[in-house]
Amino acid sequence: MSNTKKRIDRGSLITLCIILLIFVVTVVLENTINANSLLFTVIRKGAVYSLVAVSMNLLNGFTGLFSLGQAGFMLLGAYTYAILTIPNSVRDTIYYLFQGSSFHFSLLDIFQGALGETFGLIVAVILACICAGIVAAFFAFLIGLPVLRLKSDYLAIATLGFAEILRAIFQWEKLGKVTNGANALRGYPTFSDFNIKNSSGMIVFRLSSFVPLLLAGICIAIIVLLINSSYGRAFKAIRDDEVAAEAMGINLAKHKQLSFCISSFFAGVGGALFAMFASTVQAKTFTSAMTYEILLIVVIGGIGSISGSCLASFLYIACSEWWLRFLDNTMYIGGTQVPLLRNGFRMVVFSVIIMIVVLFFRQGIMGSRELPDLFRRKRIKEGKSDE
């Protein structure tokens, strides 16, 4: 025990370096190549999906609770974020169908007034993200009281139903003064507001892809810390054997509730980031199909692997948004049309790729391993390292 203590092992070190490198490369690329490249869409959306996938993995992969409510908690987070940060000056034009919003409070106005343009933006966005998480976690707590008594498939159905109900409620006309009914919310700060501009409004330094990576990275780091803590071990014990966990003094109800609320908190933050990515919030985007996308990412990445979820979300988003785009366009080579290429063909190829991945990687790309494990194979006998 003493000989491995307090030494950062090679695997973690290499992983940290890789993450730092990705951050740096993102910033450099963003400021050198065409900013409209799809690469940056992939990075932004991939970062958001990583966070949501990791939050789902915390619940499904580490605590063994099969929940499908992720899109619902994202929706709560996205609306909370948007409602809290839309500047009062544009609020009435956004809510014009409902003769203005009943909500005249904007974190953005308050902090930009008090702390100045840039610093106020940062504080307001971070606070709004945390509020988004708290609202999602609060609803998770309420819904968790009855629902967490259910097991496996039944829990999945109940949480899926909850997400669908939320989506319907947020589109309800009667709540229009708060949620803007079925219409989109917009005008709140998005990722592109983090680009540094000079006095004449020209962008001098782009950070719009770095910011989502950073925010998602911080949240994922917190989840990793949680999973490697005493509570994370208790979650894994519940996953492996509930009866034994309870017999060893782990309070099932409390720990399940805790895991559910924390997962929903980060899904809520993920929803806020999604709102920033999409620059409009509309309840109809948070469908159950979105939950399935995230579930797919978790399964492909490896249930019980944080790095697997991150890797899979970037690959998934890159495939669906970027690399396979050309399959949707009819193409002519030397005057003859290339067969099969037409609108919708992308999804066929995409589904086949997923089937192949699942066939060859039964446990997902990473299984239950983490990125540092890949670099530490030789040292495995020497002693267990902690992170």
Next chain:
Amino acid sequence: MSNNVLHVENITMQFGGVVAVNNLSLDIPEGKIVALIGPNGAGKTTAFNCITGVYEPTNGLVEFMDKPIVRNHPSGKMKKIYKGENADKYLGDVVAMTPDKITSLGISRTFQNIRLWNSMTVFENVLIAKHMRANQNVFSATFRGNAKEEKRMREETMALLVEQGLDKYKDEIATSLPYGLQRRLEIARALACDPKLLLLDEPAAGMNPQETEELAAFIKEIRDKYNLTIFLIEHHMNLVMDISDHIYVIDFGKMIADGTPSEVQNNPVVIDAYLGVTE
């Protein structure tokens, strides 16, 4: 007033129309090794599950250190179909502690079919049992404000593994250990909960005679070392007769005899129901 660690009174467990445990009463004095024996399906494990809170018995009372941990009477639909006795004796407050609460009071157990956390190492298996008594909350644990507590848990776990001779396997996946060691690890994990009373459900199942002999010595050793009271279910008669101070025999959920090992061995009812006639 009593020196009984565990006091079980008129426990009846009825599943639908089936009475698995029928009006079972027993006392376990402090520092003793007490065995519960009986044929397969007699309701031994069900009795264990009633004591540890896995099941809520239909009727009866269980006290641990003179404090009720389980107390119930037939209610609702069960009132009509209840076949046991003493239906009116435990009316009033229902006490139904969850297994984790009962464990935190000081009853710890092992399982008949080993239940280790199979994706985790030997070290983690024992470490998790320390979670219950750790002084921390989810924030201090996540942001490492509990470093001292975490260090203490790790050191205690290591010390326990060394005492149990499992330290050289600490980084092995628990279920990759040989069967006998898995049993031992399960006992080590139960000890990590700092129990006063240890319930062992067939600790010698699947062991050869030599291993069984070692186990007998081991059980006595941990009893003395950790000041435990031990209550076990076992089928190996040699082991039971060797280490028990007192034996309870049940058949079809009902107590048919109890006494010291020699008393039980010569009891005609027990011989008839369980031990069989020796020629």
